[in-house]
Amino acid sequence: QKEVEQDPGPLSVPEGAIVSLNCTYSNSAFQYFMWYRQYSRKGPELLMYTYSSGNKEDGRFTAQVDKSSKYISLFIRDSQPSDSATYLCAMRSHPSIIIQGAQKLVFGQGTRLTINP
Amino acid sequence: NAGVTQTPKFQVLKTGQSMTLQCAQDMNHEYMSWYRQDPGMGLRLIHYSVGAGITDQGEVPNGYNVSRSTTEDFPLRLLSAAPSQTSVYFCASTQGPAREQFFGPGTRLTVL
Numbered sequence: 001q002k003e004v005e006q007d008p009g010p011l012s013v014p015e016g017a018i019v020s021l022n023c024t025y026s027n028s029a030f031q032y033f034m035w036y037r038q039y040s041r042k043g044p045e046l047l048m049y050t051y052s053s054g055n056k057e058d059g060r061f062t063a064q065v066d067k068s069s070k071y072i073s074l075f076i077r078d079s080q081p082s083d084s085a086t087y088l089c090a091m092r093s094h095p096s097i098i099i100q101g102a103q104k105l106v107f108g109q110g111t112r113l114t115i116n117p
Numbered sequence: 118n119a120g121v122t123q124t125p126k127f128q129v130l131k132t133g134q135s136m137t138l139q140c141a142q143d144m145n146h147e148y149m150s151w152y153r154q155d156p157g158m159g160l161r162l163i164h165y166s167v168g169a170g171i172t173d174q175g176e177v178p179n180g181y182n183v184s185r186s187t188t189e190d191f192p193l194r195l196l197s198a199a200p201s202q203t204s205v206y207f208c209a210s211t212q213g214p215a216r217e218q219f220f221g222p223g224t225r226l227t228v229l
Contacts, residue, residue, distance in 0.1 A: 008157055032215055043121075043207055043220030044160070051215075088159060092215070104175065105150075105218060109159040 003027050006089055006108030015117050019076040023089035023108045026070065030091040030106075033065050035074045038086045038110065047087070048074065079115045086110045118143050121221035123208050129227045130198045138193040138224050140208030148211045149191040150175070150218070151183065153204040160207065166191055198228045 006023045013019055021035075031052055036044035048063040050056045050072075056063045062075040072091075076083055089108040124139045142149065150165040152175075162175030164183040172183050180202060182194040191210075195202060208221040 004159075006159070034217075041223075043209075043222050045220065046217045049217065090160075104162055104165065107152075107160040109157060 003106050004108045008109045010112040012114045019079050021074040021087050023072050029093040032092050033072050034090040036088045081115045084114045086112045123221035127225045134198050140191045142210040146210035150209045151193045152207045200228045203228045
Protein backbone atom coordinates (compact mmCIF):
# COMPACT_ATOMS: atom_id res chain seq x y z
CA GLN A 1 0.00 0.00 0.00
CA LYS A 2 1.33 3.44 -0.93
CA GLU A 3 1.82 5.97 1.85
CA VAL A 4 -0.21 8.54 -0.08
CA GLU A 5 -3.11 7.68 -2.39
CA GLN A 6 -4.59 10.10 -4.92
CA ASP A 7 -7.11 9.41 -7.66
CA PRO A 8 -5.26 10.11 -10.92
CA GLY A 9 -8.42 11.07 -12.78
CA PRO A 10 -8.64 12.48 -15.35
CA LEU A 11 -11.26 14.90 -14.04
CA SER A 12 -13.12 17.15 -16.46
CA VAL A 13 -15.58 19.85 -15.29
CA PRO A 14 -17.26 22.90 -16.85
CA GLU A 15 -15.97 26.40 -16.20
CA GLY A 16 -17.37 27.88 -12.99
CA ALA A 17 -17.82 24.53 -11.24
CA ILE A 18 -16.50 23.76 -7.77
CA VAL A 19 -13.70 21.21 -7.94
CA SER A 20 -12.80 18.84 -5.11
CA LEU A 21 -9.47 17.02 -5.13
CA ASN A 22 -8.55 14.53 -2.42
CA CYS A 23 -5.74 12.44 -0.97
CA THR A 24 -5.63 9.82 1.74
CA TYR A 25 -2.53 8.77 3.63
CA SER A 26 -1.45 6.07 6.03
CA ASN A 27 1.47 7.61 7.96
CA SER A 28 0.17 9.27 11.12
CA ALA A 29 3.50 11.15 11.50
CA PHE A 30 2.68 13.44 8.56
CA GLN A 31 2.05 16.97 9.79
CA TYR A 32 2.82 19.22 6.83
CA PHE A 33 0.48 19.03 3.88
CA MET A 34 0.96 20.66 0.50
CA TRP A 35 -0.76 20.96 -2.83
CA TYR A 36 1.34 21.49 -5.94
CA ARG A 37 0.07 22.50 -9.36
CA GLN A 38 1.89 21.27 -12.44
CA TYR A 39 1.17 22.60 -15.90
CA SER A 40 1.96 20.42 -18.89
CA ARG A 41 5.71 20.02 -19.47
CA LYS A 42 6.57 22.21 -16.46
CA GLY A 43 7.86 21.57 -12.95
CA PRO A 44 5.44 21.49 -9.99
CA GLU A 45 4.83 24.77 -8.15
CA LEU A 46 3.52 25.15 -4.61
CA LEU A 47 -0.14 26.15 -4.43
CA MET A 48 -1.18 25.62 -0.80
CA TYR A 49 0.71 24.71 2.39
CA THR A 50 -0.96 23.76 5.68
CA TYR A 51 0.31 22.51 9.01
CA SER A 52 -1.65 19.93 11.01
CA SER A 53 -5.46 19.90 10.85
CA GLY A 54 -7.84 22.63 9.75
CA ASN A 55 -8.67 24.80 6.77
CA LYS A 56 -6.67 27.34 4.84
CA GLU A 57 -8.11 29.65 2.22
CA ASP A 58 -6.29 31.59 -0.51
CA GLY A 59 -8.52 33.29 -3.03
CA ARG A 60 -10.50 30.64 -4.91
CA PHE A 61 -8.53 27.81 -3.29
CA THR A 62 -9.27 26.13 0.05
CA ALA A 63 -7.16 23.36 1.57
CA GLN A 64 -8.62 21.10 4.26
CA VAL A 65 -6.80 18.63 6.47
CA ASP A 66 -8.55 16.00 8.60
CA LYS A 67 -5.81 14.17 10.49
CA SER A 68 -8.27 11.94 12.34
CA SER A 69 -9.40 10.49 9.00
CA LYS A 70 -5.97 10.86 7.33
CA TYR A 71 -7.66 12.76 4.52
CA ILE A 72 -6.82 16.04 2.81
CA SER A 73 -8.75 18.03 0.22
CA LEU A 74 -8.28 20.93 -2.15
CA PHE A 75 -11.34 22.89 -3.27
CA ILE A 76 -11.31 25.22 -6.25
CA ARG A 77 -14.23 27.65 -6.49
CA ASP A 78 -15.34 29.33 -9.71
CA SER A 79 -12.95 27.15 -11.69
CA GLN A 80 -11.28 28.67 -14.74
CA PRO A 81 -9.73 27.11 -17.87
CA SER A 82 -6.37 28.37 -16.56
CA ASP A 83 -6.79 25.97 -13.60
CA SER A 84 -6.38 23.04 -16.00
CA ALA A 85 -3.30 21.21 -14.74
CA THR A 86 -2.18 18.22 -12.73
CA TYR A 87 -2.59 18.68 -8.98
CA LEU A 88 -0.31 16.76 -6.66
CA CYS A 89 -0.71 16.41 -2.93
CA ALA A 90 2.45 16.07 -0.85
CA MET A 91 3.17 15.61 2.82
CA ARG A 92 5.96 15.15 5.32
CA SER A 93 6.56 14.64 9.01
CA HIS A 94 7.68 17.24 11.53
CA PRO A 95 11.41 18.21 11.34
CA SER A 96 11.87 17.12 14.97
CA ILE A 97 11.22 13.48 14.06
CA ILE A 98 14.74 12.13 13.71
CA ILE A 99 14.21 8.91 11.83
CA GLN A 100 15.99 8.16 8.59
CA GLY A 101 13.80 9.26 5.76
CA ALA A 102 11.36 11.16 7.98
CA GLN A 103 12.23 14.42 6.26
CA LYS A 104 11.26 13.18 2.82
CA LEU A 105 8.38 14.79 0.99
CA VAL A 106 5.98 12.06 -0.16
CA PHE A 107 3.79 12.78 -3.18
CA GLY A 108 0.49 11.42 -4.37
CA GLN A 109 0.16 10.25 -7.98
CA GLY A 110 -1.40 13.53 -9.10
CA THR A 111 -4.89 14.26 -10.51
CA ARG A 112 -5.14 15.61 -14.04
CA LEU A 113 -7.84 18.31 -14.11
CA THR A 114 -9.40 19.91 -17.18
CA ILE A 115 -11.75 22.92 -16.94
CA ASN A 116 -13.87 23.21 -20.08
CA PRO A 117 -14.90 26.70 -21.27
CA ASN B 118 17.46 34.81 -9.22
CA ALA B 119 17.30 32.02 -11.78
CA GLY B 120 15.91 29.60 -9.13
CA VAL B 121 16.51 25.93 -9.95
CA THR B 122 17.99 25.22 -13.37
CA GLN B 123 18.37 21.85 -15.07
CA THR B 124 20.28 20.77 -18.15
CA PRO B 125 19.71 19.28 -20.61
CA LYS B 126 15.98 19.71 -21.28
CA PHE B 127 15.84 16.59 -23.45
CA GLN B 128 18.16 13.61 -23.87
CA VAL B 129 18.07 10.34 -25.78
CA LEU B 130 20.46 7.59 -24.71
CA LYS B 131 21.18 4.06 -25.82
CA THR B 132 21.08 1.22 -23.32
CA GLY B 133 24.36 1.02 -21.43
CA GLN B 134 25.42 4.64 -22.00
CA SER B 135 26.20 6.87 -19.06
CA MET B 136 25.35 10.52 -18.56
CA THR B 137 25.01 13.25 -15.94
CA LEU B 138 21.93 15.38 -15.41
CA GLN B 139 22.91 18.79 -14.11
CA CYS B 140 21.05 20.75 -11.43
CA ALA B 141 21.96 24.10 -9.95
CA GLN B 142 20.24 26.56 -7.61
CA ASP B 143 21.13 30.12 -6.69
CA MET B 144 18.97 30.47 -3.58
CA ASN B 145 21.59 29.17 -1.12
CA HIS B 146 19.31 26.27 -0.17
CA GLU B 147 20.82 23.49 1.90
CA TYR B 148 18.36 20.78 0.87
CA MET B 149 18.27 19.42 -2.69
CA SER B 150 16.48 16.43 -4.16
CA TRP B 151 16.09 14.46 -7.37
CA TYR B 152 12.72 13.01 -8.39
CA ARG B 153 11.52 11.02 -11.34
CA GLN B 154 7.98 11.33 -12.63
CA ASP B 155 6.28 8.49 -14.48
CA PRO B 156 2.65 8.20 -15.61
CA GLY B 157 0.45 6.93 -12.78
CA MET B 158 3.35 6.93 -10.31
CA GLY B 159 3.58 10.56 -9.31
CA LEU B 160 6.92 11.95 -8.15
CA ARG B 161 9.31 9.44 -6.62
CA LEU B 162 12.40 10.47 -4.71
CA ILE B 163 15.69 9.15 -6.11
CA HIS B 164 18.34 10.79 -3.90
CA TYR B 165 18.48 13.81 -1.66
CA SER B 166 21.05 15.96 0.09
CA VAL B 167 20.80 17.97 3.30
CA GLY B 168 24.00 19.91 2.66
CA ALA B 169 27.33 19.90 0.86
CA GLY B 170 29.01 16.53 1.29
CA ILE B 171 25.86 14.82 2.65
CA THR B 172 23.61 12.65 0.48
CA ASP B 173 21.14 9.86 1.12
CA GLN B 174 18.98 7.47 -0.82
CA GLY B 175 15.34 8.00 -1.58
CA GLU B 176 12.65 5.59 -2.70
CA VAL B 177 14.17 4.52 -6.05
CA PRO B 178 17.98 4.98 -5.89
CA ASN B 179 19.15 1.95 -7.91
CA GLY B 180 21.05 2.85 -11.07
CA TYR B 181 21.71 6.43 -9.98
CA ASN B 182 24.59 8.17 -8.19
CA VAL B 183 24.77 11.65 -6.72
CA SER B 184 27.36 13.87 -5.09
CA ARG B 185 27.17 17.31 -3.50
CA SER B 186 30.49 19.09 -3.54
CA THR B 187 28.98 22.59 -3.39
CA THR B 188 25.76 24.09 -2.03
CA GLU B 189 24.73 25.18 -5.52
CA ASP B 190 25.12 21.98 -7.55
CA PHE B 191 23.59 18.52 -7.26
CA PRO B 192 24.29 16.37 -10.35
CA LEU B 193 22.58 13.03 -10.96
CA ARG B 194 24.60 10.34 -12.72
CA LEU B 195 23.22 7.40 -14.65
CA LEU B 196 25.98 4.83 -14.70
CA SER B 197 24.59 2.42 -17.31
CA ALA B 198 21.28 3.59 -18.72
CA ALA B 199 18.37 1.15 -18.98
CA PRO B 200 14.99 1.56 -20.74
CA SER B 201 13.34 1.51 -17.28
CA GLN B 202 15.04 4.85 -16.62
CA THR B 203 13.02 6.55 -19.35
CA SER B 204 11.25 9.27 -17.39
CA VAL B 205 11.03 12.97 -16.62
CA TYR B 206 13.55 14.00 -13.97
CA PHE B 207 13.01 16.95 -11.64
CA CYS B 208 15.49 18.57 -9.32
CA ALA B 209 14.20 20.52 -6.32
CA SER B 210 15.66 22.62 -3.55
CA THR B 211 14.38 24.00 -0.25
CA GLN B 212 15.63 26.12 2.59
CA GLY B 213 14.64 23.54 5.19
CA PRO B 214 12.59 20.38 5.77
CA ALA B 215 9.38 22.26 6.56
CA ARG B 216 9.74 24.89 3.86
CA GLU B 217 8.53 25.14 0.26
CA GLN B 218 10.35 23.04 -2.34
CA PHE B 219 11.21 24.79 -5.58
CA PHE B 220 11.34 22.61 -8.66
CA GLY B 221 13.38 22.94 -11.82
CA PRO B 222 11.80 22.68 -15.30
CA GLY B 223 12.70 19.00 -15.70
CA THR B 224 14.77 16.81 -18.05
CA ARG B 225 12.97 14.41 -20.37
CA LEU B 226 15.12 11.31 -20.77
CA THR B 227 14.50 8.48 -23.23
CA VAL B 228 16.61 5.32 -23.11
CA LEU B 229 16.39 3.16 -26.23
